[in-house]
Amino acid sequence: MNTGTTRVTFVELPLYPNTLPLASGYLQAYAQQDPAVAAAYRFTIVSQPADTPVEDVLTALLAEEDSAVYALSCYLWNMRAMTRLLDGLLERRPDAYVILGGPQVMNHAAAYVPPGRDRVVVCNGEGEATFSAFLSVLLAEKPDFAAVPGISFYDGDTLRTTEEPARLRDLDEIPSPFAAGIFDGGDYTFAVVETNRGCPFKCSYCYWGAATNDKVYRWDQDRVLDDLTWISEHGVESVFLADANWGALPRDVDLTRHLVACKQRNGYPMMISMQAAKNRPDRVTEITELLVEGGLLASQPVSLQTMSDETLKIVDRANIRESTYVTLQAKLKEKRISSYTELIWPLPGETLRSFREGIDRLCRSGADAIVTYPQLLLHNTPMHAQQEVLGIRTVRVDDAVAEADVVVGTKWVDRADYDSGIWFTYAVISLYNGRAAQFTARELDRDGTCSYGDFLTAAAEFFRGRADDPICAFFADSVSGLRNYDINNTGKVLHYVLHSHRAELDRLLRDFLREKGWLDTARRQAAFELDLLARPYVYREPFVPPSLPLQHLEITSASRYAVELRASTEALDLLGAPAGVGQVRADHAGRRKMPYPRHRSLDHNAAYCQAMMNRLRDIMPSWSALAPDGRAEVFDAA
Template identity: 55%
Template sequence: MNIKVTFVELSAFEAILPLASGYMQAYAQHDPEVGPRCEFEIYSAPVSADREKVIAELLDRRSDVYAISCYVWNIGFARAVLAALHERLPGAAFILGGPQVMRHAHEYVAPEQENVVVCNGEGEKTMAQYLRQILGGAPDFAEVPGISFWRGGELVTTEAAERVRDLMEVPSPFTSGVFEEGKYTTAILETNRGCPFSCGFCFWGAATNDKVHKFEDQRVRDDITWISKNNFVSLFIADANWGMAPRDVELTRHLVACSEENGYPVMVAMAAAKNKPDRMAEITEILVQGGLLTSQPISLQSMSSRTLDLVDRSNIKPETYTELQRTLREKRISSYIELIWPLPGETLESFKEGIAELCRLRADTLIIYPQLLLHNTSIYAKRDILGVQVERVPSDVTEADVVVATNWVSREEYERGTWFSYAVHSLYNLRGLYYLANYLERSGVSRFEDFLTDAATYFESRTDTEVTSFFRDSVAKLWNYDFHNFGMVAHLVLHSHREEFDALLVDFARSRPWWDDPRARAAFELDLLARPYIYLARPRLPRHDFTELRVEPRGRTASLVEMPADLAALLIDLDVTGLETGRERVTRLVLDHPRGRKLPFMPERSLEHNASYCQGMVLRLREYLPSWRPEREAAALPGRR
């Protein structure tokens, strides 16, 4: 008996190469007992695709086996696909895999669905042994290690499957011809498996939190070359800690060399090594110089030592991250620090204090994600002990459970922290009141945490603006789960509702006691002038009566700004002018809004598409942040008329 096997991947975004399915197909088709008797195909579609069309196309395959990859972002879609296929093709067999379903068969498979099994670990070996049973004609799933299934009303879970320790046992799906050429634009590359860390919130290494196993160097080089020659626009390196191994530096050089020779890829993303700041700085610089990377992620997650201990991340030192961020800033390379709210052990006060400390350290951008309670993580296993309470994102595509309370944070405090996050994003990341916040902090008038708290409270009190209404809905309706949410904020405050946000900032500032300080007013006016443009657009002076600064337009993109000397000194100290501290007193600076690699606003495209662009730009601060230069250099600047 020969059979047809369809691997089903419902990806988060369009045109992403289905690496997991590719591995399983490559492994199975090289098995002498399985490969010759199976016809393999991979079906992939984004979760945004029409559901009925996807189901119809899968039904048309009339496959004997459907293998469906399940993640938190697609499990609702995957459930619907399974239900439809199971009803219409009762003779087919189904195997589910992925972090969302592993060890959770009781939640996703009904007792009467005895032809549905769940893979509880790595898929390659389990899939091949599962297919051997199917090919035998009278399958005994109890002979397949690493799965769960129903039999006679009892849920059976077999012994765990052995890990693939020699990764070279898995043939390359790239060079063995598994993937259809020209179908995908984003490649995923794995150079090793495993993670030495066991962070409580992460399912990355859910079944593999031990020794890291590597593909051989030449295998990785060949895969990179294939990706480059097949015109993949972007590449995501899916190692848990890219840069942990010394060889990663040379592999990075090879990647850049391939890009220079073939023109692809043009963009690279990665999960950076946790405790190798010097090596990561070197890798980042290589990628930036090669034009493949514009910003370095720094996954800090929390500044609280208690929190890092509770989530088994205490062996990853915050100092490592701040050192990396400092190095990147000195090299004029953008970076962004990733944080999670609210992790166990984190209080509202420690959360605010941690962010304030990062502001004092001049972090480029702070990206604050909601905590999701993910299956197969230690926090999930200890959720009752930790007092974890969740609310599910309203969606028929995902099953995202957002943590809204813990033993350390009440539901109300969770909301306060989320409002605080929007103040951080709009006022610090997007430079709404960046100079003012720094001035108040350094002059001892108001600490960062107090200033941002005041702003968050004020924003919450305003029900009459589109911007604050968006914040309110995001907090109440869990919109912050959406990957594009921060991009939407950037679109609102830096483009579509720019003047409304200007007015909101003016109202907030004038309501504060420090408004009587002329230096505070001057810093505020600097912020109004210097608020960046995220799209390619001609800068316009804000509608504001400047009382502390003298502003004179210079050409199409710049303005000459005369300011108090101590305020100019603040700019110099913040590393925005390139001047050395201690030189002559500067009071006249040129503010220039760069064109950079910005795109214009695209009204013909969807709002989600434009928000996606803004989301990417938010992470690349130096792509859109204006520059300050001494007046004497103004004539040498390009674009002057």
């Protein structure tokens, strides 16, 4: 149903191309329930990736039949572009009305709407009821914005804000835009899906809990099943389950089974990502196992954010117990399921020391990969209101599209500490996540020479002093330019250390270990040589012998992906090889790796590398003990 004469244009600038415009679909489906609105308006959705030049988006909007109303979805990742787009629309369509919505503009109208723009309003909460009321008011000869709940607008030079409506408790009041046919005919490769709204947690850095008053409301399960079926039958490749805590509800297991069944029946979706429940590790593991077996997921996220008890209190967050985390890691390893542990640096209360010590404990507990996100100061969060109390200092990222304020200081961390923490994370990514020093670091930790944390701290300081090295120069540029904000930055590190600059990292690691005096025994030298040969390849590419001479390992033969080695007693012991063997094979074929796409940009390849780090078990070499009669016995490296 889209029969009115007055055009309304939704504008979305998502991160990924061909993203299904869920927010616009909800707004349209809800508004069209009002007979007067349905009779008066026609709806159009314009969705282009956030990095599309603003002039191109504006041209696309102006090429449409004149719109009387524009509805702009504003998020951190597109706000600077949206601001320029708003200016262009008002200049070329001065008689149009504009409504801004989304977490970035809510309750911040004064920052985005100058006085005098009396045809622009800002939605301050959940959008469906407010947007429908806004369209109703515009039907009057003289619209009265004061009658619209939950908006801010200028009345002359005075900014006025109306009372926000109550949240929708019965989410089925929002008709399914899938069933309504709003998305029919679209070519979508990525979809965001909600099965509920709300979050029971109150983490001060997060918008979810703050915005929803800790209540979780859900859509009817049959309606959700139908929507997921639509997504599958229409060939959507990738789905992000946007519930704040997937796995918190028992029905999430049934919904997961349905997704797997859809994939088996229709071939889609091909990949699922999720925000896993914080305090349901067993249920999340069951869900992960279903998705892994169904070919929809390769790794389980574990969102800890910090290992500091003091920080957890300050940010009002509850984590799973550390003992539970260790048990979870052991269970995932037993099932051969990759995982990645998520942290944020620097949260209030976290010190450089506690951050390093927390990562040390994660390494010792066997975390597959440790992903550290920058702390962003988000609008409409408790932390945003506590900036002065917490000593929050930010720097805005130099980005023409996004409007991201990175926290570079707190009462507990100054800018120098912040930079040191970021250097430390690059040591974690390259040496721990990338497994460039897995045997060496573990041996030094085991023999009491230094802990994982001390090893990575020393490596970070060594990297800072090697400005002539291309890998270290990349780290330095990333730290000074806040490039860790870019989600592909980690992937670029892995592209360097696991592909394009393997030889440089060989020499860098050797020089570091020599400087520290950590190659002084046969066992440590053997550990270093194992690291040279066991470092995974992130792409499906031929094995290349290390660039440095070997003393404890002798390459006896090599094929495209595998290498056979005669190993010293020390090396065999470090590997945990079965007793009585002298030769081993390392097979680097891995699983689900793609060949190196030379024609693709570094940014494109970095996105792939980032994804592969989160499923590390797919790229790690497998080890076999070779018996004199040629038989091979697979074993897990210690």
